[in-house]
Amino acid sequence: MAQVKLGILGAGGIAKVHTAILQQDERVEIIGVADVVAAKAAALAKEIGTAKAVGSLDDLFALGVDAVYVTTPNTLHVQPVLQCLKHNVHVFSEKPMATSLAEAEQIRQAAAASPAIYNLGMNRRFASVYKRVKELLASGEVVPYLAQIKMNRGELLHPAWTSDPQVTGGFLYETPFHLMDLSRYLFGEVRSVLCEARQNLSPSELDTFAITLTFEAGTIATFVTYAHAGWSFPFESLEVYGKYSTIATQELEKVMYAPGLQQAALVHDFFQLPSAEKWGYVEEDRLFIDAIVNGTEPPVTAEDGFRSLRLLEAIYESATTGKKVNLSKTMEGKAAW
Template sequence: MVKVKAGILGAGGIAKVHTANLKNDERVDIIGVADIFKDKAEALAKEAGEHVHAVESLEELFQLGVNTVYVTTPNTTHVEPVLNCLENDINVFSEKPMATSLAEAEQIKEAAQKSNGIYNLGMNRRYAYVYKKVKDLIATEEVTPHMALFKMNRGELLNPAWTADPKATGGFLYETPFHLMDMCRYLFGEVEAVKCEARQNISEAELDDFAILLTFETGTIVTFVTSAHSGWSFPFEKIEVYGKYSTIETEELEKVMYAPGLKQKAEIDDYFQVPFEEKWGYIEEDQLFIDAIINGTKQPVTAEDGYLSTQLLESIYESARTGQQIDLRSVSRSSK
């Protein structure tokens, strides 16, 4: 069996999740872990396996002979290592976001088109059990989504302090809200128009409260609210989808309820007991990425797809700044 020789760049919390998944995949050998803090690299390398090297840079991972790199560094530091991997025909799995500007996202998209390496953006919620259920109900036309309500909050913006620093995050929307920005497109297709009202209520550096209205080419209308300082009120992540006399409702990544019609019993799937790396979609997205490398199948989230989600997020910020509705039909999409 030809094995994937993987390296991990960045030894934080999400790196530990991917490392555990890859360690359990017999098709993968983890060769090295890199982090600018050598002690962190050493600790994760020890978890990854007996012969895994701890180094301090991407270049050292290349020297170890990796053919695949997981980029799990902070938001604003994804672009340079991703481009470096693609230019060297190295497969690269980048944690979200793709980039923290549309111009940088376009650089990655163009590099991915030229590279022999496979690019994948880590959007685990596409494979989370609750959202797979929602996607299936829409795809099988059991529910035609006329309207939807999305909520994605953060409990406290200023703790830890870096979460309020756009130099580290790229802006609040590039943090966890980006997942549900992508989920909107994944469930309902491309966005036709965006209108956003936003305020700077707690943070001294950035907008931290957003009320967003999205109109989709399919006709679906979505209201999306996200606050950076909601106090961790449960559920801080939630969507509701409304069809003809039908509702799909999620609570966090734990539970999904489907009410199929009038005078009918609601169906509830509860995943509370399922390990988080499974129910949150991390295991499946890693397996599908390795499948793409070994079997030539399509990776979970392409550079083109990541670019379009970045384009949507940037349009929301533009509407927040200008107070204007943004018509995405007038924005050039490379997929059209």
Template sequence: MGKIRVGILGAGGIAAVHASILQRDERVEIVAVADMVEAAAKKLATTIGEHVVCGDSVVSLIDAGVDTVYVTTPNRTHLQPVLTCLKNSINVFCEKPMATSVAEGEQILKAACDSKAVYNLGMSRRFAHAHQYIKKLIDSGRLEPFSAHVRLNRGELLNPAWTADPDQTGGFLYETTIHQLDLLEYLFGPIKTLRCEACQAISDSELDNFAILFTFESGMVCTMMSSAHSGWSFPFERVEIFGRYATLETQEIESVRFSPGLNQKIESEEYRLLPHDEKGGYVRENQLFIDALVNDSEPPVPVEQAQRLNLLIACVYESAREQKEIDFSTRTREMIG
């Protein structure tokens, strides 16, 4: 089998992260870069070597002979390039979110199921060392979660400025809190119900302050607080889990502290000095995606999981706006199967 021939659509910061990782993978050849801003495409192409700049569309990448496209454009622009790739049997690694509506997600789900190509959603936080450590503890039975609290306070409405524009992001939950929402089912299993209270604390255009209660099929419960306006004070991202005389807490993706039980030694892991692309899970998710293409195996975040997350975000917004509890298990059966 020859090398995976990759094209990159969108030449912003996250594209550079993926390009740098792919460049180090001997199984991959980056063939071309496309962006609406030609200077941005040229800049990225220059940093990763002698690669062709191919216009401003996914069609130009396909014409260049790629078999895989990384879609790293703004949130609301994912649908059409993804559908074009799948229709033409081109593999897709799409940066989050999958889409910014359930209807668009359904189109992608159907197209992926009808296509010979592989679809994967980029959810790097799953593969951060801190969260992989938690996953191993739970899967091994060393930590049995009874309840949890997830917190995110980031001043995203200020930095960068475009994150305050829901016309670009689809809403704060699609841009930022999507990572924490994705971790819920990844770590704790299927969500049963959810109830969200939210408000516009400072934003003139969207909900920016969320308090959410989740119940799970396993019987555990989780609360989540997410604020778009409370600054960047460290740690602005935290997971706390409570088990049988056991507790675990993270400080962003920098460290984990696990107390396994009474009269037992507290365990801790530190990741602060690791390169950001490895610490943040980007290296691992790319490795697993390329593994899936080479080995004809399931990608790290397949299309069914992507649409389930897309539906979850829509349900959180619905709960907040209509002031009601959502039976998520029923919704997923009805809309995803």
């Protein structure tokens, strides 16, 4: 079986998560690691063993890569992705797709025009707890009337770059974006957004958000995300309420399902699973390689990524204008793109 020759662009912490998984896939050979900091590229290449340390994306192309993982900071995703698609090289981009809707549209168009596969890394979709929630909703066992979503973004200011929009794109582009995407994945497209936001800790941006999401299917969700609670437990949670039924998650460790009145709750505890599996990284990497080898659909397409980014920008728009934003009309207006 021919191996997928793979390169890594950006040798930080998330790159190490992916390379540890990909090294276990016999269909993959990691042949290059590129980073602007030569020592970081060299260290990860040595750890992999089969990879050459290089300085740029062009150097990875010169090595003959079939696919590239873009694991650079948020604001540095767009140009490498566009270059990969232009060279017909498959690309897995860590979230977010871009840090503006205009740039996301560039990727959307490039992905549609290229024979190469584009995939956005949204690991929460494949995390054990949320797969269980998805099963309950997709089967119709629970019809979601109301949901509550919470994310403590505990790392703001520590380190300092986490509050620098020039690196992150903005507060919501970091960890909270995962749960915005997850809300669409679980409940469908969002019809409207209303948000109140404040600037409490960050010297440069809004960092406290109270958001109401109304979905096309009728579900209403409240979503709160903020910087000032630290990583207090649970730093991430989801509660879904149906007819006398409740689904509740605690971080990425546990999910409880109460199916009805006077019935025992069912608990799935994933605490002892390896983190890479529990958090969904193993499955999203496998599905990306499946798409390359078997010609199947990538786990998160450019269209999907674009719609989640549109939701994020609608939240910012509502926060700054104080008005409800109707996404249905917005997406209708984009349909001809």
